Amino acid sequence: MSHSADLDRKVLAAVERLGRALRAARQDVATRHEVSLLGLSVIETLADGRPRRVGDLAAELDVSQPTVSDAVTVLDKRGLIRRDRDPADLRSTLVALTDDGDRLAAATATELAPLLAAGSGTDADRATTLRVLLGEIARLQAAGVITVNRSCLSCRHYQPPGPRTRARCLLLATALADRDLRVDCPEHEPIPA
């Protein structure tokens, strides 16, 4: 095996291990609050205050629409989400958190916060890690593994760094150092095919 392939394998193994650890911790939090892991993801996604159609939630969470629909029905029965008519299309409904859902979102975010606290390495190390991981996410999206990706590296407004220029967001007219890259940006627009 070449050095490069060996490094790829180790990076993948490390990301997988991190993913398993985070999944186990999230499962603990979900179980404590008597919601499924997918239900927790729905609540976390809606915590940004932006109502969504069930189909949009399914795409963002990379699960089928019937699967997310079942999770939403359970959350609805618990009074954690509400369904409102979509003003843009009265045949559709939008899903949003109720006050109880907001409280649950805040509680789970607090419980998960220690896990997400600054890890090892310097700020510069972590900023580089962020850029590399966002690059991998963009690659997986291009390969069709990930459906929705609203990060800078997949955005039409992102201007990569040049030999003498820094990366920029052309929409917000601001420089984007690695540490400033957004993972889930409300202004994101996909790069046209």
Ligand code: SF4
């Ligand atoms: S609009 Fe958002 S996602 Fe796009 S480049 Fe600017 S900050 Fe990044």
